Amino acid sequence: TQLLEQSPQFLSIQEGENLTVYCNSSSVFSSLQWYRQEPGEGPVLLVTVVTGGEVKKLKRLTFQFGDARKDSSLHITAAQPGDTGLYLCAGARVTSGSRLTFGEGTQLTVNP
Amino acid sequence: DVKVTQSSRYLVKRTGEKVFLECVQDMDHENMFWYRQDPGLGLRLIYFSYDVKMKEKGDIPEGYSVSREKKERFSLILESASTNQTSMYLCASSWYETQYFGPGTRLLVL
Numbered sequence: 001t002q003l004l005e006q007s008p009q010f011l012s013i014q015e016g017e018n019l020t021v022y023c024n025s026s027s028v029f030s031s032l033q034w035y036r037q038e039p040g041e042g043p044v045l046l047v048t049v050v051t052g053g054e055v056k057k058l059k060r061l062t063f064q065f066g067d068a069r070k071d072s073s074l075h076i077t078a079a080q081p082g083d084t085g086l087y088l089c090a091g092a093r094v095t096s097g098s099r100l101t102f103g104e105g106t107q108l109t110v111n112p
Numbered sequence: 113d114v115k116v117t118q119s120s121r122y123l124v125k126r127t128g129e130k131v132f133l134e135c136v137q138d139m140d141h142e143n144m145f146w147y148r149q150d151p152g153l154g155l156r157l158i159y160f161s162y163d164v165k166m167k168e169k170g171d172i173p174e175g176y177s178v179s180r181e182k183k184e185r186f187s188l189i190l191e192s193a194s195t196n197q198t199s200m201y202l203c204a205s206s207w208y209e210t211q212y213f214g215p216g217t218r219l220l221v222l
Contacts, residue, residue, distance in 0.1 A: 009152075031209055042116070042202050042213030043155075088155070092209040097162070098143045099170075100211060104154040 003027055004091055006103035013079055014111050021074045021106045023089035029101075030094050032065055032072045037086040037105075079110045115139070116214035118203055124220045131190040133217050135203030143206040144186035146170075146178065148199040149216070155202065161186055193221045 005024045013019055023032070031050040035043035047056050049065035049072060056063045060083075062075040076083055086107050090100040119134035137144065143162050147155040147170075157170030159178040167178050175197060179187045186205075190197055198221045204211040 033210065035213075040121075040216070040218075042204070042216050043211075044213070045210055048210060090211075098206045098209060098211075099145075099157065099160065100209065102155040104152065 003101045004089060004103040006087075006089055006106050008106060009104065010107050010109075012109040012111065015080055016078055017110075019076050019079055019108070021087055021089075021108075022071070023073070023091075023103050024071045025091065026070065027091070027093065027101075028069050029091035030069070031092045032069075033090045033092070033100070034063055034072070034074055035088040035090065037088060039085075043086075043088055076108075079108075081110045081112050084108060084110050116203060116205055116212050118201075118214040118217050120217050121215060122218050122220075124222065125190075125193050126222055127194060129190075129193050129221075131193050131219070131221075133188040133190075133201055133203075133219070135186045135188070135214055136184055137186075137205040137212070138184065139205060139207065139212065140183065141205035141207055141212075142183075144180065145204045145206070145211065146176075146186065146188045147202045147204065148172070148197075149202055150199050158188065193219075195221050197221050 034046045037043040052067045052069045054065045060077045086105045088105045089103040116137045145160040146158045161180040177189045201217045203214040
């Protein structure tokens, strides 16, 4: 059973467009993290959100944690080719210690 | 700066061989993890360790074992490699819930 559902699985857009990636679950998470992975490399942490309703901004990226801490979204404004990569959400639960549950990922391609 | 290194970036092995994948972290983290990553399946946890000589099975431990003799080093062992173990293997260490990943080892079993 996949506890974290990410959508869409694939996204191909033109430079300058906006996009949103969703991460949904029926489970409550104590925190949720977003990672970006480039080809041939390991995932790199972008942000951690811990409070229900929290919004964090990282330049053109906006991350939101749902009020009930069951879902999250990543919005990219004016996407650039350098944003291309695999975006992964990962949730932590109090009962799981340091283990994370990962979504399947969203492969984003931004075409120039 | 946080660093997790993996012994090989690419590896080609034959069916039945014993394969060792090594991971080293320089951050004095207690927790270390081994995942495999396959298209459409995301990251799946194989084993993790929360202390030296301590290990726990993840979601897909069959066909794998691990060793953690020193805090900084966590090894993944494929006792008898099979073609269905062809995959990208990622090691991570963690500070609380934040995981830091190595660059990955792409393993091909022929």
